[in-house]
Amino acid sequence: MRDLKNIIEYENLLQEANNDLVRQGKADGKRALGYTCYYMPETLLDIDGCFAVRLRAPQSTSPDIATYYMSNRTCMYSRCLLERALEGGYNFLDAQMATETCTATCRFEEHLQMMDVIDNPDFFCEFIDVPFKKNENSVDHYEKQLRAHVLDKLTEHFGIDTSDEALMKAIELHNEVGRVMDEIGSYRKLDQPTITGFEFALCELVSLTCPKYLILPMLKETLEDLKTRKPDKKPNYRVKVMMAGSENDDPYFVKLVEDCGALVVADRYCYGSLPGRGEIVVKDGETPLHAIANFYLQSSQCARFMEQDSMRERKQYIADAAKEYKADGIIIEQMKFCEYWSYERLIDTVILQRDFGYPVCSIEKEYVNNATGQLRTRFQAFIENIEFKKLQDSKGGVGA
Numbered sequence: 001m002r003d004l005k006n007i008i009e010y011e012n013l014l015q016e017a018n019n020d021l022v023r024q025g026k027a028d029g030k031r032a033l034g035y036t037c038y039y040m041p042e043t044l045l046d047i048d049g050c051f052a053v054r055l056r057a058p059q060s061t062s063p064d065i066a067t068y069y070m071s072n073r074t075c076m077y078s079r080c081l082l083e084r085a086l087e088g089g090y091n092f093l094d095a096q097m098a099t100e101t102c103t104a105t106c107r108f109e110e111h112l113q114m115m116d117v118i119d120n121p122d123f124f125c126e127f128i129d130v131p132f133k134k135n136e137n138s139v140d141h142y143e144k145q146l147r148a149h150v151l152d153k154l155t156e157h158f159g160i161d162t163s164d165e166a167l168m169k170a171i172e173l174h175n176e177v178g179r180v181m182d183e184i185g186s187y188r189k190l191d192q193p194t195i196t197g198f199e200f201a202l203c204e205l206v207s208l209t210c211p212k213y214l215i216l217p218m219l220k221e222t223l224e225d226l227k228t229r230k231p232d233k234k235p236n237y238r239v240k241v242m243m244a245g246s247e248n249d250d251p252y253f254v255k256l257v258e259d260c261g262a263l264v265v266a267d268r269y270c271y272g273s274l275p276g277r278g279e280i281v282v283k284d285g286e287t288p289l290h291a292i293a294n295f296y297l298q299s300s301q302c303a304r305f306m307e308q309d310s311m312r313e314r315k316q317y318i319a320d321a322a323k324e325y326k327a328d329g330i331i332i333e334q335m336k337f338c339e340y341w342s343y344e345r346l347i348d349t350v351i352l353q354r355d356f357g358y359p360v361c362s363i364e365k366e367y368v369n370n371a372t373g374q375l376r377t378r379f380q381a382f383i384e385n386i387e388f389k390k391l392q393d394s395k396g397g398v399g400a
Helices: 008-012 020-026 064-070 077-086 103-114 136-158 166-185 197-209 211-227 253-261 288-299 308-324 341-354 373-396
Strands: 032-034 048-053 095-102 124-129 241-244 260-267 329-335 362-367
Touching: 008 020, 008 166, 008 197, 008 211, 020 032, 020 048, 020 211, 032 136, 048 197, 048 211, 064 103, 064 124, 077 103, 095 103, 095 136, 103 124, 124 136, 136 288, 166 197, 166 211, 166 288, 197 260, 241 253, 241 308, 241 341, 241 373, 253 260, 253 373, 260 308, 260 329, 260 373, 308 341, 308 362, 329 341, 329 373, 341 362, 362 373
Parallel strands: 032 048, 032 095, 095 124, 241 260, 241 329, 329 362
Antiparallel strands: none
16 A cells, blocks of 8 residues: 555654654643543643643663662563653653552652652642542542642643633544544454554554644544555455553554554554544533543543453453454553553453454563564464464364
């Protein structure tokens, strides 16, 4: 297939956190607000006068200094973030909006708060407490946390307008970005998808890490170009797979899978597009902040929710998404030492095969992907396993 418009620009933008569009946003006088987790609603951070930047540490090597502070038994994602901060890579941030969710990422953000790491006199770090349940009381608590530790702090520090009118404008931007990304992602559902998993990962990541008002026109151009893109006459992949799991902001990990012959058609992992940015609807008599809090808490598919109903719901969600996107198998990936996905991956590996019949490849990986040879071997074997299963099914099973 021919190159999609802006794809090379997206790849370049993802080479560093303080990319060209982030610098332009800062030059326009807007405040850069960092975050790491879905529980910190990007909708609030994109309020007029600010823009959200979901933090990454691209081109990381060994996080030696961060390991001294955090130990080598915490996830490498959080250590690489701290290493990048110590290097000065996040000095553009005006604030870090933190969530008390996974312990290792929380530790990284505590270091930002306590060590004076960010060389910006305006910088502050603020934490919210996130509930472990999705009931009405949880939404109310979550809403109060967002008001006290996000909106009130933005007004206090930067004079940002956080009125209902300003929040409605932020919701409109969220919904517009969501519609564009959903439509781009819908081309992965075709019998012959006209966008690769690597290309979609680039689109998704720039939508998370660049000012929305600057990246949205580029994403719209990509969407228009995608509408006339034709698939290759002969597909260059052997099977389709869904990727699910913990934090993954590395598009080249997706590319590694696709280079082995498996097209990644769906992405249910942290920094992925599913469950996505669905539309936030403000009901009659409801405040915009309550609508935002309810949307993010109810839509989350995080392994942090440990009730049996929530756990079963997550397995069903992955299986339903795999069916919707016509995936032949599922890759479950987990960042080493991830406190939540360490058990979630094990359960998914069993349940998705036993109860839903999907071949599953279970992977533990580091943030800095050095074991490409071993992973390539695993993925190639998995692809062959899927092909063998499809052959068996087409013949009515073994012995047919």
